[in-house]
Amino acid sequence: MTRLTKLIGVTLGAGLAAFAGAAQAEDLIVSNWDGYMAPDAIEKFNSATGNAAELVLHATNEEIMGKLIASKGKGYDVVFVSSPFAEILHNLGLAEELDHSKIPNIGNLYKDATELKHDPGNAFSLPYAWGTTGLCYRSDLVGDTPDSWMDLLEPSEKLTGKTTMLATDRWMMAAAELALGYSVNETDQAKLEEVRDLLIKAKKTLLAYDDTTFYSKLVTGEAELVQAWDGWCNYGIGENADIKYIIPKEGSDLWVDTMVILKNSEHKDAAYAFVNDILDADNHRWAAENILYKVPNKPAMEGLDPSLVETYPNLGMTPDELLAHEQLRDLGEAQRAYSRIVSEIKAAN
Amino acid sequence: MADRKPLYLMTPALLWLTGFMVIPCLLILALAFFRRGIYGGIEYDFTFENIALVFDPLYAGIFIKSAIIAGQSALIASVVGYAAAYAIASMPKRRQPLLLFLAILPFWSNYLVRTYAWIVLLNREGLVVAVARALGYDQELPSLLYTEGAVIVGLVYNYLPFVILACYAPLARLNSEIGEASRDLGAGRWTTFRRITLPMTVPGLATGFVFVFVLSIGNFVTPALLGGGQFQMIGNLVYAQFLTANDWPFGAALSMALIAVMMGLLTLQTFATERASGGRAGEGDHG
Secondary structure: OHHHHHHHHHHHHHHHHHHHOOOOOOOOEEEEOOOOOOOOHHHHHHHHHOOOOEEEEOOOHHHHHHHHHHHOOOOOOEEEEEHHHHHHHHHOOOEOOOOHHHOHHHHHEOHHHHOOOOOOOOOOOEEEEEEEEEEEEEOOOOOOOOOOHHHHHOOOHHHOOOEEEOOOHHHHHHHHHHHOOOOOOOOOHHHHHHHHHHHHHHHOOOOEEOOOOHHHHHHHOOOOEEEEEHHHHHHHHHHOOOEEEEOOOOOOEEEEEEEEEEOOOOOHHHHHHHHHHHOOHHHHHHHHHHOOOEOOEHHHHHOOOHHHHHHOHHHHOOHHHHHOOEEOOOOOOHHHHHHHHHHHHHHOO | OOOOHHHHHHHHHHHHHHHHHHHHHHHHHHHHHOEEOOOOOEEOOOOOHHHHHHOOHHHHHHHHHHHHHHHHHHHHHHHHHHHHHHHHHHOOHHHHHHHHHHHHHHHHOOHHHHHHHHHHHHOOOOHHHHHHHHOOOOOOOOOOOOOHHHHHHHHHHHHHHHHHHHHHHHHHHOOHHHHHHHHHOOOOHHHHHHHHHHHHHHHHHHHHHHHHHHHHHOOOHHHHHHOOOOOOOHHHHHHHHHHOOOOHHHHHHHHHHHHHHHHHHHHHHHHHHHHHHHHHHHOOOOO
């Protein structure tokens, strides 16, 4: 019986792998979010090193993870994923143990960025961008300046129906976890149920759950207070200077997007050269200047145009300030509990 | 010798469907019987756990809720679509193609764009509110967007052309002499419609209803955009299992249940249509 199911399983796995691993393993394949690095980064890298790197895009962490798990990491060389997913790749044995001698630019990273909880010592991942999740609001409309997660979760009558929360499980949960004084990685069932009840109550006051257009809702005035990643709040600030970002007094999570080299990469030298190239101060600064995310690269940040920090104050957050917040970690088995709770929240009336 | 031509002609379509749809679907559905790995992969231990979880009150409730929304959308689309098809079929013959063309026109644009258009219309600063204000209505308007009503409006709008097409065909084929005969025999317009026209065109109506229902119950774009993500339909739940929870086995189990519901309905509808047209043939309809 077990042998039969194993056999079916293996056949199945091979089938899926054949579909998923269709990317040609001829050139260096880098997978990243759309617009998350300089448009000419790949081209410049190719002409400087004689490699034939190619960029493919993923829309979400989960999308690229699905492909990597199905193909055992074959067909990709370097992937950009958020830190909990880098952890998973490491735990599954798919991430390369990094040889720091091949990444001289690793010295550009802030010391704090080399000691992140998910990967102290950068054994398998290199931080690319980092930031916080807080409240983004229209200072000209909200009245009292918000300073607590409760301002979002139990909004004043005036703000009811004019708030949005992030739709992604982990961040939606984090807002209530932080408000209740719990860890953003809480797994205790009783505490999670409290979180759920608070979020169900909050749902009744929301305009919408929104992961992608919350800042434009602020710009149009459709929403006045939204849960937002700092970098994305900056897109709103860029269009309307009355939009402000604040980390609530209960704190934030620290999110980190990372680069991981796949263990099954067949072009490791090129992959090392590529991540090293990204960590170059000028190349890395591109992300801070153009996508308005903080990058954990000391010379890159020091060379940042001061007027940018003036317009987008959260770009000026120091590594110390960032490290004060807890990182989202992979939850392992507890992920199913989180998914269920989010379903319960969405099914609630 | 039997004529082999139909077989040859069908082979490419069959191969295409089997190779690129049936087999991948079966591969995904088979995942329902395995366990989710801790990190989201698949552990190949046989289990019925995922199938059982579909019947958990939480998830079963989402199924029922989706069915209610899909049912409401299908009902509204059927009534509106049938009326439109009836109107088109009663127009002079030469105008009908143009009207049908206009009914299908929205299909030429992207589904996502059409759905976003409703956001532009319904949002708090949107066109509907602006028009109401311009007409002097200055009370606080009830929220139009990100509600169940908005989702139903979006689904009805998107699938209405299916109903119009499905109802138009039998209505246009209807022999007008039958209606005249009915009236000659003393039946009023309403009685003629209720006892003659409607029964003879009900297969088209049923086809339209089932189409809208089946397409709506699995839809995940409209609830996400027009519902503001505030409630989940079964399609959103499947999407979440595959793309955010990384729980492919449970996602596969949900899909299996969804496909079972759809197939059941389509089978019922096929039977109903066959019975209806069978009965009609007996009455000597050669129109």
